[in-house]
Amino acid sequence: MNIFADIRTLVLENLAAMTGEGALPEGLDFSAVAVEPPRDAGHGDMATNAAMVLAKPARMAPRAIAEALAPRLTADPRVETAEVAGPGFLNLRLAPDVWGSLVQHILGQSADYGRSNLGAGQSVNVEFVSANPTGPMHVGHVRGAVFGDALASLLAFAGYAVTREYYINDGGAQVDVLARSVYERYREAHGLSPEIAEGLYPGDYLVPVGEALKEKYGDSLLDKGEQYWLADVREFATEAMMAMIRADLAQLGVKMDVYSSEKALYGTGKIEEAIDELRSKGLIYEGLLEPPKGKVPDDWEPREQTLFRSTAHGDDVDRPVMKSDGSWTYFAPDIAYHWDKVRRGFDQLIDVLGADHGGYAKRIKAVVSALSDGRVPLDVKLIQLVKLMKNGEPFKMSKRAGTFVTLRDVVEQAGADVTRFVMLTRKNDAPLEFDFARILEQSKDNPVFYVQYAHARIRSVLRKSLEAGLHLTDVPLIEDEAEVKLAKRLAEWPRLVEIAARGHEPHRIAFYLYDLASDFHALWNRGNDQPELRFLQEGDPARSAAKIALPRAVSVVISAGLGILGVTPAEEMR
């Protein structure tokens, strides 16, 4: 039940009827007609812009349309008043019992309230994290992980069939570096002093991997040339890293549906296939690239390369898929990977990338556009950097200085719930300050506690009411304006879900929950001044039961919203 959508339908029906009666010209486009909550609550419960939008195409005065529409709307039992206001708004005030039925509906629907059929079962692939398997996940990855996971949950709630996917970059030079680094730790495990050359990964997290390697291979790899052990060590080390990353993700509460391997694309003809597919569309050619604009590298030499004509699909320059020595660039397996996703039949693709990869968005979009003949939309969500702070001071993160902050550090200090919620209190394209001191504080500075506190208060009331043997009812008693305001907020939930899902913006859920909690706390405090508004009414079980229905509906929505964000709704605050 989405009241805004329902009333919009009512408006559209009446506009159609007016057309039928000749009160409006034929063939008008009603798609811009909106029914929305007004900015100012004094204007009513919802407003429609129908008259203003239609005035010009209908060649009529907005007020004339609005005045003709108003009595038709008030004929519906749900609409109490419809007033023309401002430049032509039609402000609607709904019948008071609408809010009561809404609460009943929410309690009946429970966790399904707000679930939408927006996606209509379309399949969406959300690729996120995709951190290189060369070390533990650090804070920079956390935001992308949380964002991708919450977006996936949001889309599922909005009726999409969602696949969460991680692309393992295990095919490039960096996994060779990993293997060499682990090999040194393997030597160390044998009592030899490791030679961590410049360019190798120095982190301690590889020490146990070296030991495990010794467990498996004994001393059989010692004093052997790289060609002898590189492939085995690489596979061993990559698997160890992926096990670590999976554990990190699990700690954050992220579970992937599919792990795709870059390495698995090599030597199987899949890259060749993908490139051939592009070639068959006339998008592959041998050519020279212009030097980059602006600062030209000193050692620039024009070289003939195999290029992808990405400019035919919106990119700024064509991109090399093959190096001048004939080997693939990193871009080639990316093409094959996205070709694979297209062929698996997804209706939509989403790539969640760090903002530092922003330069790749256009070429990947070009790939998907070319390989799907423009059929499959790809949305690239860029995640801005996380600025680590401590007491308002920037907190530098450096591998060398040993202040390398891992996902594990963050989750162990702040907890998964706090980490997830805070990471979602910014738009993905805005930088985020993550202040350890502030986040550990259990106060109003911390939005997670604010929302959870509201939920905990409701659960507390509910526990008390059950102890008192109350017979709950789904029929609420809504008297006060603070209660009406809260109910209206609940009415916005389905609409908000659709807006957030449409825009791929899970942060809207977090902000909504904050507002909902705020309305709830306001009502709660009103009970301090006006005891008759308290949920639990001494000696009046029937009234108590009716008063509790509204907060129960609030807890249903908070719980659903937090569920989308992957945050546990607290039963109590300790």
Next chain:
RNA sequence: AGCUCCGUAGCUCAGGGGAUAGAGCGACCGCCUCCUAAGCGGUAGGUCGCAGGUUCGAAUCCUGCCGGGGCUGCCA
């Protein structure tokens, strides 16, 4: 130089064609014999970076400029 994101209250940020632009923090004034004050109410605080354009209507869309972050051939 190009591409891209950002510029809204002292600070951190929502809003992203509609009416008088919002929240939190900070400041100031109030509210606990009470379902958890981890809360609530109020006051003060704004040329929505600048200039044009589109529109009945622009913080929102377009163009240009200014300022800041990120990226910018054969690394991933």
